[in-house]
Amino acid sequence: MIKVDNLSYSFPQKDLYNKISFTLEEGQHCAFIGTSGSGKSTLIDIIMDPERYMFDGKLEIDPNCRIGYVSQFSQLDKTKETTVFEYIGEEFIKLQNEMTSICTEMETSSDIDTLLEKYQQSLDAFDAIGGDDFESNINKKLNLANLIKHKDLMISELSGGEFKLIQVIKEMLNSPDLMIMDEPDVFLDFENLNSLKNLINSHKKTMLIITHNRYLLNHCFNKIIHLENMELQEFDGRYIDYNFSLLQTKIELQELAIADNEEIERNEILINKLRTIATNNADASNGKALKARVKIQERLENRRIKEPFVDIKQPDISLATDNKIEETIALKVKDYSVTFDEMLLENINFEIKSTDKVALIGSNGTGKTTLLREIFKNNSDSIEINYDVEVAYLSQLQGEILNESNTILEEFFDAGFKTYREIRSYISNYGFDEEVIDQKIECLSGGEKNILQLAKVSASKANMLLLDEPTSHLDTYSQIALEKAIENYNGAILMISHDYYSIINCMDYVLIIEDKTIRKMSMRKFRKMIYASHFDKDYLEIEQKKKSVETKIALALKNTDFERAKILSEELEALIKLL
Structure with a gap:
């Protein structure tokens, strides 16, 4: 269906791909992975609209291939006056109305042949997307996503996570030959994430999905494409088997590297001697000996560890505090309520100690982000923060914390850093090289922006962190680095998350929002709840x-x-x- 052969592409400030190649065959469900900023979304854009890009190499796509697309940045239009059913069935209903209109026109028109031709075109388009059973198919998909109860709701009444699933269903039902999705899992709650998994696994046609979500990666794919440091490799099989193959390769190659490094050093000394001899004595045998030794050296170099895939650099996330306080109550929320169009939270009460690491969970739209923002603002009589507690906030709306018109350099000068050298040294730990320090933040990927937020949060040295979906957009290596940083942090954390792994690996307990109230849940009970719904x-x-x-x-x-x-x-x- 797709064949990429020796494709290279560069931005003015950055090389993205160096002669990458892969194929995508009919029916494969392919996960597209790689570190943040490696160019995954750009490669998707090239596949969807190759005419816009000047690249080297070949990109072959079946000319009859119909592509469906779900963006990572799709926003819910609260003004859209249409029901969920009408939104999903928009293309079907449009074609139905066209055919009805043509039939009506036939009753009074003398140009029947032209109208018959138009009718046939509409009918062919209707059949191509499975129009005969479209109402039944919509109901099946809504049931699969546990959204059938929302069928007659207005689109404007959905949460962001529910709308994302509706978009996925709409694209699937338009029967594309290739379904492309860019991080469709971002900000989905536990139930919606499970629904997305079911939708992906039910889809029979080809899929190419950018994702860093470990739950989806472990449950949905039979092919992996991995882009790293301008190189790409493909693997037919499960993500978990791919990771194991990388680990085995690393063990083998590091063992070889110990011996190879010694041999390479000896060989380099010999090459230098032969080069000196060949320079001083033009005898052909000396030149041949030098060439043979250089070839041996090249072979040894090629055997070294392939860094792009088995020695991936994790960002060095370090959540530090200069003001550790003795165990006490860091945050107290008492009789807090919040109302928008309706009551979201009513008379909720909880306390967090100065060393507690707490996950705040609940379905999309239940008020988690609103509560976290209110705690950060600290201007409600119902919220009391200990006098010795300094708070830092990471927002899921990245532009809320980062000035995206700033360069990285400007952002950290604004954050209190004094010198260029200080900033360069600090952000290099987070994976930002010197050449991007003058890059506008708006040009960064979603994952890079979140890493930058984490760098700002860490630089604040705060002793209480409010983290709203900190793993969203992060690649798996950065997620693991963040988990280590959270484990080592000696202050309090209140974290909104829908990532099972981060919660189980890092948190002490859970606060769950249900029925407009909040209750504390032990990790044992949380595990039990997750097992019941999502895991064997x-x-x-x-x-x-x-x-x-x-x-x-x-x-x-x-x-x-x-x-x-x-x-x-x-x-x-x-x-x-x-x-």
């Missing part, structure tokens, strides 16, 4: 064991204990089979 028995426990073994392998590799790493990889493989 013991899934998350196996994931935890898997994470523990991966950590041990990383330590063994650090200590160059390759035998232990190999034994542990066998243990890891056994756990993966259970998943």
Whole structure:
């Protein structure tokens, strides 16, 4: 369906791809992964509209291929006066109305042949998207997404997460040959994320989906395309098997690298000697010996670890505080209520201690973000923050915290940094190279903006963090780096999240919003709730064991204990089979 061959493309300030190649075949469900800012969304744009881009190499797409698309930035139009059913069935209803209008026109027109031709065109278009059963198909998809009860609601009444699912359903029912989605999971609550998983798995045609969501990656795909440092590789199989193959490659190559590095050093000395001899003595045999030795050196270099895929650099996220306080009540919320068009939260009460790490969860549209913002503003009589507590806030609306018209340099001068060198050194830990320091923030990817927010939050040295969907848009490597940073943080955290893994790996307990109120839930009960809806028995426990073994392998590799790493990889493989 799609064939990319030796494609290269560059922005004025950045090279994106260096002779990348892959194929996408009919019926494959392909996850497109890679670190934030590596060019995934741009490659999608090139596939969808190649005429807009000047690239080297070949891009072949079946000329009859119909592409459906769901953007990561789609916004709910609150003014749209149409029902959910009418919105999803828009194309079907339009074609139906066209055919009805043509039939009416035929009753009085003398030009029947032209009208018959127009009718046939509309009918062909209607049949191409499965028009005969469109009402039944809409109902099936709505049922699958657990949204059938919203069928007759106005679009304006939906939450952002519900609207995202409705967009996915609409594109699927228009029967594209290729369905492309760019981070469709961002900001979806637990139920909606599970619905998205069901929709993806029910779709029989080809899909190409950019995602960093570990739940979807582990449950929805049979092909992986991985873009890293301008290079790309493809893998036919599950994401979890792909990660294991990378780990095995890393163990093998690092073991080879120890011996290779020594041989490369010896070889380099010999090459320099042969070069000196060949320069001083033009004998042909000297030149041949030099060329042979250079070829050996090239072969040794090629055997080294392929950094783009098996040695991916994680950002060094460090959530530090200069003002650690003794265990006390950091935040007290008492009889807090909030109303928009209707009551969202009513007389809620909770306390957070100065070392608590708490997940705030609930369905889309239940008031989580509103509550977090109100705590940050701290101008309500119902919200009391300890005098010794300094608060920092990360927003899911990135422009709320970042001035997107600023360059990265300007943003950190505004944040209190004094010198160019200080800023350059600080943000390099977060994966921003010196050449992008003068880049406008608006030009960054969603993941890069979130990393930049985390860098600002960390620089504040606050002892209480309010984090609204901090893992959204982050690649999996950055998500894991953030989890480590949260584990090591010695202040209080209140975090809105729909990421199972981050909550289970980092949080002490959960505050869940239900029926306009809030209640505390232990991690044990949270796990039980998640199992009931989303996972097979013991899934998350196996994931935890898997994470523990991966950590041990990383330590063994650090200590160059390759035998232990190999034994542990066998243990890891056994756990993966259970998943």
